[in-house]
Each structure stands twice: as structure tokens, then as C-alpha cells.
Amino acid sequence: MNLSTYKTASGFLLPSIHSAPPFFTQQPNTATQAGFTEQWTRLLLAYARHRRLFTLRLEDAEVPGGEWDEVLRNPRINRRLMPNHLAHVLDVMVSKDLAVYEPAKQMRAVLLYWRSPDEWADVLHEWATNTGQLNTILTFYEISDPPVPSALSGIPESLLRGAIAVLAKSGRAQLISISDGDGVRFFPPRTK
Amino acid sequence: MGGSQSTPKITAQDRAILDLKLQRDKLKQYQKKIQIILDREHEIAKQQLAAGHKDRALIALRRRKYQEGLLVKTDGQLESLEQLVSTIEFSLVEVSVLHGLKQGNAVLKEIHKELNVESVERLLEETAEAREYQREIDNMLTNNLSLDEEDAVQAELKELQQEALHAQRNEETPLSLPDAPTAEPVSSEQGVLRLILLLASLT
Amino acid sequence: MHRLGGAGLAALQRQQESLKSFDALSNQLSNAHVDNLHAQLDQFRNALTRFATHHRADIRSDPRFRHAFQQMCASIGVDPLAGPRRGGWWEEALGLGDWQSELGVQIVDVCVSTRDRNGGLIELSELVRLVSRLRGLEGGAITEEDVVRSIQALKPLGTGYEVLDFGDGGRKMVRSVPKELNEDQMVVLAIAAEQNGRVDEDFLVRRNAWTEERAKAVLSNMLLRDGTCWLDEQDGPNGMGRAYWVPAAMQWDD
Numbered sequence: 001m002n003l004s005t006y007k008t009a010s011g012f013l014l015p016s017i018h019s020a021p022p023f024f025t026q027q028p029n030t031a032t033q034a035g036f037t038e039q040w041t042r043l044l045l046a047y048a049r050h051r052r053l054f055t056l057r058l059e060d061a062e063v064p065g066g067e068w069d070e071v072l073r074n075p076r077i078n079r080r081l082m083p084n085h086l087a088h089v090l091d092v093m094v095s096k097d098l099a100v101y102e103p104a105k106q107m108r109a110v111l112l113y114w115r116s117p118d119e120w121a122d123v124l125h126e127w128a129t130n131t132g133q134l135n136t137i138l139t140f141y142e143i144s145d146p147p148v149p150s151a152l153s154g155i156p157e158s159l160l161r162g163a164i165a166v167l168a169k170s171g172r173a174q175l176i177s178i179s180d181g182d183g184v185r186f187f188p189p190r191t192k
Numbered sequence: 193m194g195g196s197q198s199t200p201k202i203t204a205q206d207r208a209i210l211d212l213k214l215q216r217d218k219l220k221q222y223q224k225k226i227q228i229i230l231d232r233e234h235e236i237a238k239q240q241l242a243a244g245h246k247d248r249a250l251i252a253l254r255r256r257k258y259q260e261g262l263l264v265k266t267d268g269q270l271e272s273l274e275q276l277v278s279t280i281e282f283s284l285v286e287v288s289v290l291h292g293l294k295q296g297n298a299v300l301k302e303i304h305k306e307l308n309v310e311s312v313e314r315l316l317e318e319t320a321e322a323r324e325y326q327r328e329i330d331n332m333l334t335n336n337l338s339l340d341e342e343d344a345v346q347a348e349l350k351e352l353q354q355e356a357l358h359a360q361r362n363e364e365t366p367l368s369l370p371d372a373p374t375a376e377p378v379s380s381e382q383g384v385l386r387l388i389l390l391l392a393s394l395t
Numbered sequence: 396m397h398r399l400g401g402a403g404l405a406a407l408q409r410q411q412e413s414l415k416s417f418d419a420l421s422n423q424l425s426n427a428h429v430d431n432l433h434a435q436l437d438q439f440r441n442a443l444t445r446f447a448t449h450h451r452a453d454i455r456s457d458p459r460f461r462h463a464f465q466q467m468c469a470s471i472g473v474d475p476l477a478g479p480r481r482g483g484w485w486e487e488a489l490g491l492g493d494w495q496s497e498l499g500v501q502i503v504d505v506c507v508s509t510r511d512r513n514g515g516l517i518e519l520s521e522l523v524r525l526v527s528r529l530r531g532l533e534g535g536a537i538t539e540e541d542v543v544r545s546i547q548a549l550k551p552l553g554t555g556y557e558v559l560d561f562g563d564g565g566r567k568m569v570r571s572v573p574k575e576l577n578e579d580q581m582v583v584l585a586i587a588a589e590q591n592g593r594v595d596e597d598f599l600v601r602r603n604a605w606t607e608e609r610a611k612a613v614l615s616n617m618l619l620r621d622g623t624c625w626l627d628e629q630d631g632p633n634g635m636g637r638a639y640w641v642p643a644a645m646q647w648d649d
Contacts, residue, residue, distance in 0.1 A: 002646045002647070002648045003645060003646060003647050003648060004648035005648065016647050016648050020625075020640065020645065021593075021627040021629065021630065021638070021640065022625035022626055022627040022640045024627075024629060025625075025626050025627050025628045025629065027625060027626055028618065028619055028626060029618060029619055029622045031511050031622050032511070032512070032514075032622050032625060034511070035511050035512050078629070078634060079627075079629050080629070137206055137209050137210050137213065138213075139210065139213045139214055139217050141217040141220070141221070142213070142217070171199050174199045174200075174202070176202050176206055176207065176210055178207050178210055178211055178214075180211060180214045180215075181210075181214045183210040183213065183214070185206070187199060187200075
């Protein structure tokens with residue numbers, strides 16, 4: 001019986017370590033666990049990127065039927081990642097700036113940085129440029145829920161704000177606030 | 193477009209456009225919610241029918257019809273809003289182009305003259321007239337093809353209205369529904385009015 | 396695995412010594428005979444060197460040829476790895492010292508980089524596979540024999556690399572940490588090798604007639620102290636049992 005990779009229903013290729021039963025147990029040996037945590041981190045970020053998932057909650061490990069089942073569970077070997085184990089992995093990811101606790105001051109849910117805020121900033125500006133929307137005032141809704149699906153579709157507000165803040169520093173975006181809500185205007189990059 | 197490296201100042205017009213767009217977004221989200229309810233009620237009607245409860249199926253269908261009516265109304269409002277947004281943005285773009293060509297002020301004055309309090313009412317009147325008015329604005333700035341597009345839109349709109357009328361005629365007395373958001377559409381109209389007044393005050 | 400009758404020059408010297416002592420004891424062999432033996436061995440050695448130099452390219456690139464050559468050396472008690480120079484005779488006669496050293500370095504590289512994962516125990520075939528990948532296509536094929544020989548050359552360095560043979564014609568593992576494996580651990584490894592990597596306490600107790608404590612102790616050491624096995628807490632029909640997995644004994648597809 002070989003431990004092999006597996007292609008999920010959504011088209012994601014799980015690595016062979018995912019077929020190993022001990023991978024789903026938090027290891028008492030710290031060196032071993034460090035290796036597992038790194039593999040889980042890579043796996044979770046890659047899956048988030050593949051499915052465009054932004055949030056990961058302990059609940060996703062506690063209750064089946066969510067978006068993360070394909071990765072947090074392996075029915076073929078009857079194993080699942082326990083919530084405590086996931087909490088440990090999330091903690092390490094947050095300490096490495098690969099995720100943030102969102103909302104703040106709790107530890108049950110994280111926002112995943114499968115793109116860093118800087119990367120999101122670039123993607124955002126590129127989209128605004130390519131769709132001919134520079135110098136136009138846009139609402140957050142227009143960006144995260146565009147008529148034509150884009151690289152920004154579904155982006156959570158906090159991530160969007162972070163990206164806008166990055167762009168604002170280099171004068172590539174401007175936040176506009178009124179009582180009913182916020183908007184943003186993008187500008188061409190500054191000439192040198 | 194200028195040697196200054198700092199970002200342009202945020203003007204009152206900018207805020208006005210943002211407000212307009214936020215209103216439009218709200219309408220869109222409202223429409224999405226209604227659509228979900230429509231679909232659900234369609235399912236409920238089917239289920240009830242399958243279970244042999246014809247009268248309950250009927251109730252579901254009526255509720256659905258009512259929501260559909262709301263949807264159609266908001267469609268019209270959305271159309272107005274979108275038109276307004278594109279017109280204003282277009283006029284702003286035109287303004288900057290005209291500035292560049294040093295043709296500026298005459299046309300600019302003309303545009304702003306039209307956006308007075310009286311003409312606001314025309315926007316809220318029956319849809320066909322509002323279209324006519326908008327078309328005049330368009331013609332002033334360009335002389336082209338949007339006429340056909342406008343005609344097509346008019347025809348579509350008329351069709352929609354006809355369908356709604358038919359539906360209303362065939363409809364029996366609608367039941368009063370506790371959670372029907374009757375307040376919403378009116379406030380959106382008020383929102384549009386408020387905005388146009390705001391714009392009109394800018395000269 | 397036995398060494399090839401001892402290092403070449405040392406073997407020769409040892410032969411000389413024992414010959415001398417025979418001589419001293421029995422006075423049967425004359426000095427002339429001893430000298431004759433020397434001369435013959437020297438001749439043979441030279442011939443071997445010429446042969447090796449002539450076929451250097453083949454020895455380097457073809458494992459089968461290399462194997463045959465090794466056998467030839469073994470038959471006269473010559474260990475090409477020994478000798479005054481760093482790469483031993485390989486380097487002197489064949490200029491293959493760098494080849495040998497390179498292989499040694501690659502083996503160490505693979506063992507060190509996988510140590511976190513497997514606690515310093517790696518299956519021989521897995522080691523060969525990973526070293527081959529490291530070498531790429533230009534490296535030429537290497538066999539388990541090449542790797543084993545290279546590991547033995549590392550022994551004088553005192554790094555603790557050792558090949559573990561489970562004798563049944565099946566798995567071989569390479570241990571790369573100085574920690575000696577005790578007998579109990581060897582037993583566990585052998586069982587893991589049989590069962591695709593999985594071991595549990597009950598099985599050890601039943602199969603080896605061990606006490607619970609003994610089984611617990613060896614598994615605990617492997618898990619916590621040495622990091623040579625992994626824990627699975629969702630084993631069994633109720634999903635709450637404990638089992639231990641030895642990565643070196645698991646079959647990975649990639």
C-alpha cells in the first residue's frame with residue numbers, strides 16, 4: 001500500500017504526506033511537529049489560493065460540511081485534523097505573518113495571506129488599470145463584486161483596505177470617505 | 193496632467209458621485225436579496241404543490257409575485273441611477289477634455305444650467321420623459337449612436353412595464369406581509385432626489 | 396556486512412606480518428619465498444592499476460562494470476578505498492577520488508536534510524533515490540552497492556553512519572546519527588518494515604513476548620527522544636487508538 005498524492009473533487013492535488021495517518025496527529029516530538037506544521041501551512045495556503053478562500057476557522061475543523069473538508073479530513077484513511085492541532089498551526093502562521101486573527105482579539109478565526117498585502121496592492125492596481133478605471137471613483141462593492149469576475153472577486157473588506165493603504169503610500173490610490181461609506185480612486189503610478 | 197506629485201484633492205463632486213454609487217450598490221444588494229427570496233418561494237410553492245397543499249402553494253406564489261413587483265420597481269430606479277452616474281461622470285470627463293481644448297466654459301455652463309431644481313422633477317416623472325431628457329443631454333455633448341441604444345432601452349423598459357401591468361391585472365388582492373420592505377424603494381428614490389439636489393447646488 | 400578483508404595496504408602489511416611470524420615460528424618459508432610473494436602481489440597490483448586506468452571511464456559511469464571491478468579487487472584482498480591518499484586507491488590509481496567524495500557528500504546531504512523528518516533513519520532505497528535525484532542525469536547511475544560502500548568509507552570519520560540489514564533479503568536502512576540502536580529498536584524496525592511502517596504496542600507484546608513496559612519504553616524512546624517514529628492517535632475502529640509509524644519503513648510514491 002503506497003502513500004500517494006490524491007486529486008480532490010475540486011481539482012486540488014493533495015501531497016502524499018496527506019495519506020499518512022500520523023500527519024493528522026499533533027506530534028509530541030517538537031522537531032517532528034515543526035516539520036508537520038510547515039507542511040500543513042504550505043498545504044492550507046495552497047488550498048486557499050486554489051479555492052479562493054480567505055478565512056479559516058477552528059469551526060472548519062470542528063464541524064464537517066464546510067469549505068475546508070477536502071484538506072482537513074481524509075475519509076480514505078479515516079483521519080481528520082483536530083481543532084487543537086489546527087489552532088497550533090494557525091498560531092504559527094500568524095507569527096510568521098502568513099495570516100492574521102480576524103476579527104482582532106480572538107483566536108478562533110484567521111484571515112489568510114496567500115497573497116501578502118503588498119501583493120494584493122499590486123493586483124488591485126493592475127486590475128483598475130486594465131479595466132480602464134483609473135481616476136474613477138469606485139466603491140468597495142464594485143471591486144469585490146464586479147460584474148466580470150476578477151482577481152479581486154470576493155476579497156474581504158479588511159484585506160481590501162490593507163491593499164488600498166499600501167497603494168496610498170505610493171500615491172497610487174486615494175481613500176474617499178462619506179457618511180454612508182467609503183470609496184477609492186486609483187491613479188497611474190507616479191512618474192520618476 | 194500637471195507636475196504636482198501629490199494626489200488630487202477630493203472635491204464635493206467626488207463625494208457626490210461616491211454617494212450615488214453607494215446608493216446604487218445598496219439597490220443591487222437589495223435586488224440580490226429579493227432574487228434569493230423569489231427562488232426560495234418558487235421552491236416552497238413546488239414543494240407545497242407536491243405535498244398536495246394547493247392553497248399554501250398559491251400563497252407562496254402570490255408572495256413571490258409581490259416581491260417580483262418590487263424587483264421591477266428597483267430595476268427602474270437602478271437604471272436611473274446608472275444613467276445618472278454615467279452622465280455625470282461623462283460630463284466630468286467632458287469638462288476636463290474641454291478644458292484641455294480651451295473650449296471650456298460655454299458648454300460647461302450649459303450642462304450645469306440644466307441640472308437645476310426644476311429639471312430634477314423631470315427625472316422622477318414617468319420613465320419615458322426622463323429618457324428623453326437624458327437624451328438631450330447626451331446630444332448636447334456628442335452627436336451619435338446612443339440614440340439607437342436609447343431607443344432599445346426605452347422599448348425594453350416599456351416591455352417590462354407591460355409585463356408588470358399584466359401581472360398586476362392578473363394578480364388577486366395581495367396579502368399583507370409583515371416583512372415586506374415597503375419602506376426601502378421610497379428611500380432609494382429619496383436618495384436619488386437628495387443627490388440630484390446636491391449636484392444642482394454645485395455650480 | 397563484512398569489510399573486504401581489511402584495507403589494501405594494511406592487509407598486505409598484515410599478510411606480511413603474519414608471514415613473518417610464521418617464518419619466525421616455523422622457519423618453513425624462506426625470505427626468498429616472502430619476497431617472491433611480495434613481487435607477485437606488486438605485479439598484480441600494477442596490472443590492476445593499468446586495467447583500472449584504462450577503463451576509468453567505464454568504471455565511473457557503468458555500475459555493472461564497477462561492480463565487476465570491485466569483485467576483482469576483493470578477490471585479492473584489495474580495498475580500493477583504503478590507502479594513504481584521501482580517496483584511497485580510487486584517487487591514486489583512477490582519479491576517482493573526487494567521484495567517491497562527491498557521492499559521500501551527497502549521501503550526507505540527503506541524510507541531514509531528511510533527519511528532521513525521520514530522526515536519522517532512512518530506507519536505503521529511498522536514500523539511493525534521493526541521491527540520484529540530487530545528482531541528476533549527468534551523474535551517472537548509482538546503485539545500492541555504491542551507496543553502501545561509500546557509507547563504509549565514511550566510517551573512519553566517526554560520524555556514525557551505518558547500514559542496517561534486516562537479513563530477510565528485504566529492507567535495508569541507513570542510520571546517520573551517532574546514537575546506537577539497541578536490539579529492541581532493531582526489532583521494532585524489522586516489524587515496521589514488514590507492516591509498511593505501522594507498529595503498535597499490542598503487536599510488539601504479542602509477537603515478541605515483551606512486557607507492556609518494555610514495548611512502551613522502546614516506542615517512547617523512538618518517538619520522543621530519537622524522533623525516529625511518528626504518533627497516530629486516531630488509529631483503530633473507534634478512531635481513538637495509538638499507533639506508531641516509522642517513516643523510514645513507509646512506502647512513498649513520490
